[in-house]
Amino acid sequence: MLHAVDESVTPIHIHDMTVAYHKKPVLWDVDLAVPEGKLVGVVGPNGAGKSTMIKAIMDLVPKASGWVHIYGKPYSRMRQVIGYVPQRESVDWDFPINALDVVLMGRYGHIGWVRRPDKIDRELAEEALEKVGMTDFGHRQINQLSGGQQQRVFLARALAQDAQIYLMDEPFAGVDAATERAIIDILMDLRARKKTMLVVHHDLHTVNQYFDWLVLINMRIVAAGETKDVFTDDNLNKTYGGRLTVLSEAAQAVAHHQRGL
Amino acid sequence: MDEFWGPFWIVLTGALAGASCGLLGAYLVLRKMSLLGDALSHAVLPGIVIAFLLSGSRDVIPMFIGAAICGVIATVLIETFHRRWRVQEDTSIGIAFTALFALGVVLITAFAGQVDLDQECVLYGEIAYTPWDRLFWGEWDLGPRPVWILGTVFVLNLAFVLVFYKELLIASFDAEMALSVGVSAALVHYVLMGAVSVTTVAAFESVGAILVVAMLIVPGASAYLWSDRLKVILTLSALMGVISAIAGYFLAGVWNSSIAGAMVVVMGALFALSLIFAPHYGLLGRFVRQVRLSLRVARDHVLLKLLRDRESRSVSTLSWSDLVDTAARRVSGIAIRSLMWQGLITREKGYFSLGEQGVTYATRLLRNHRLWESYLNQLGLPPDHVHDPADALEHFTDDHLREEIRAALPNIATDPQGKRIPDG
Structure with a gap:
């Protein structure tokens, strides 16, 4: 896969990135150039490093080595072009705020420190809520929303970020069928507007239907490319293969030595 | 000291301490860090002592700087123990604050001659002396010193919460999202902990190191029971601090007891009342x-x-x-x-x-019940298993849900026992 990457038109370019938690590697030597305007699925077993990859792109977890460029520049200078949908369980839904407050957080990056959201920010937030079909729920406390509704609120927050690239961590996890439909419609619409999306996904049945580009990972990139080329039995076996991969054995060995045994 | 101004200054001091602590305490409770408030109030001790030794005075400015630095050091220690060395978080807090507090005690006793620090006062506070502890500007008597100190701290805390409302909100709710929009959750955390440290020290002299912990946690915990709106919780929390100060002063008069103690007793009573009477929780x-x-x-x-x-x-x-x-x-x-x-x-x-209305109402229920039975049966539950779950679900089935089930059962007119599903 050695070919030159034109960075100025490449939304996400990852080069030789390794990520480790407490010295235990969870993602090895990732090389990836995500093309613009694609709806990209990130698929792999539990603990394969899917979330970690997304977090490492946004500097949320430190990289042991390698780099990530967003349209040719480091992330720290490109924050505003990335919208983020974290896993729903990553926050406390008993927090005393309403749905609109959450969506407004999507505007914070544009508002900057100290200044308050203004009328335009509020309108954009309400627009985002409308897009996910949650207009009537803006003033609902977030602990009174169903799981699917909470996920929609998270998506609305990302929409309010008005980004070029969206990184989404399992947006379909634990949602009802109607919500899944609504979310995928929005993703298709974003793709039509040339946005690039990286979506961590679990349901292999829908991969063909949802994603035009696919990244299969299991602690390393197993395969990446057009879904029709990548989504093969052979690749899936390599990704989900029953036995411990050599890499995870190696990681365990490293951790073992860390503990001084 | 005359009969009005004496009590007035004492109540004002207590109210300012209560409101300052209440504002920050609400965030501690929200962020599930109540224990950190307790820890910081003890961990700042060496900071204060070192500030004494270096400045050679009881000036508040060096004391605040010492406390803030020490508070942030304690926070960094706790984070490092926990994240880097993987010690359990509660253990990390326990180790960091007791170690720092012990260091403070050692410093006080080792330099006893040079440290004019009354341990009783540190632990229990001397709010009753407030009116006599005056602040002078040259010849001018500006009023009680604790009122000035706590007033300043209150204004600073209020400004902090108002100016950085947005940043505190996002960092408390979703630290990763905060980072991704350029708000460093760690920075917010350290500034908040620094503010807690300074507030604790400001309140020390008046209410003491032990009761200040209650002031940090109890109003926030009470306010949290009353509302689901952050702004309301913050206001209520500060307000409860003020109410406790006023009521506590008069209660202390009746009981002839420690004023600060009575204030905290009122806080406890407010919490008990909240626990019982708060509308939702x-x-x-x-x-x-x-x-x-x-x-x-x-x-x-x-x-x-x-x-x-x-x-x-x-x-x-x-x-x-x-x-x-x-x-x-x-x-x-x-x-x-x-x-x-x-x-x-x-x-x-x-x-x-x-009655006529009763029939309409009951028919709708029966429709719910039999729809559920059919639906559960279609999902694969045998007919003799569907009655009990349907019995539980029938009460909570609104029009929307009923239509959804109906849509999932296009050609079914009877329940699994062959009884007709009524219209309605």
Whole structure:
């Protein structure tokens, strides 16, 4: 896969990135150039490093080595072009705020420190809520929303970020069928507007239907490319293969030595 | 000191301490870090002592700087123990604050001659002396020093919470999102902990190191029970600090006891009241909702029993004792009476039957019940397994859900037992 990457038109370019938690590697030597305007699925077993990859792109977890460029520049200078949908369980839904407050957080990056959201920010937030079909729920406390509704609120927050690239961590996890439909419609619409999306996904049945580009990972990139080329039995076996991969054995060995045994 | 100004300054000091602590404490409770408030109030001790030794005075500025630095060091230690060295978080807090507090105690005793620090005062505070502890500007008497100190701290805390409302909110709710929009959650955390440290020290002299912990945590915990709105919680938390100061002062007069102690006792009482009477999360509210729910279920069961009876025979044969058996006796008795009172059911010669509205209502319930049975049966539950879950679900099925189930059962007119699913 050695070919030159034109960075100025490449939304996400990852080069030789390794990520480790407490010295235990969870993602090895990732090389990836995500093309613009694609709806990209990130698929792999539990603990394969899917979330970690997304977090490492946004500097949320430190990289042991390698780099990530967003349209040719480091992330720290490109924050505003990335919208983020974290896993729903990553926050406390008993927090005393309403749905609109959450969506407004999507505007914070544009508002900057100290200044308050203004009328335009509020309108954009309400627009985002409308897009996910949650207009009537803006003033609902977030602990009174169903799981699917909470996920929609998270998506609305990302929409309010008005980004070029969206990184989404399992947006379909634990949602009802109607919500899944609504979310995928929005993703298709974003793709039509040339946005690039990286979506961590679990349901292999829908991969063909949802994603035009696919990244299969299991602690390393197993395969990446057009879904029709990548989504093969052979690749899936390599990704989900029953036995411990050599890499995870190696990681365990490293951790073992860390503990001084 | 005259009869008005003496008490006034004391109450004002307590109110400012309560409000300052309440504002920050609400965030500690929200961020599930109540224990950190406790830890910081002890961990700042070496900071204060070192500030004394270096500045050679009881000036507040060096004291605040020492406390803030020490508070942030404690926070960094806790984070490092926990994240880097993987010690459990509560253990990390326990180790860091006791170690720093011990260091403070050692410093005080080792330099006893040079440190004019009254340990009693550090632990219990001397709010009663407030009116006599004056601040001078040259010859000018500006008023009690603690009022100035706590007033300044209150204004700073209020400004912090107002100016950085947005940043505090996002960093507390979703640290990763905060980072991704350029708000460093770690920075917010350290600034908040620095502010807690300074506030604790400011409140030390008046209320002492032990009671300040209560002031940090109790109003926030109480306010959290009353509302789901962050702004309301913050306001209430500060307000409860103020109310406790006022009520505590008068209570101390009645009991002839420690003023700061009485203030915190009032806080505890406010918490107890909140726990009982807060509308949504209070015990009373919860109890009322439970009773209402079981009453509603009992009413539904009475109506259904009457409707089923009506399906099988033309004349009602159900007496009080038949109906009262549908649920726990005490509840179903009330349920029957309330249904009669509303005219949903009527009694004639000792036998009950449905009123016109009662029929409509009961038919809808029966429709719910049988729809659920069919639906669960279609999902694969055998017919003799579907009654009980349907019984539980029938009460909570609104129009929207009912239509969804109906749509999932396009060609089904009867339940698994072959009974007709009524329209309605």
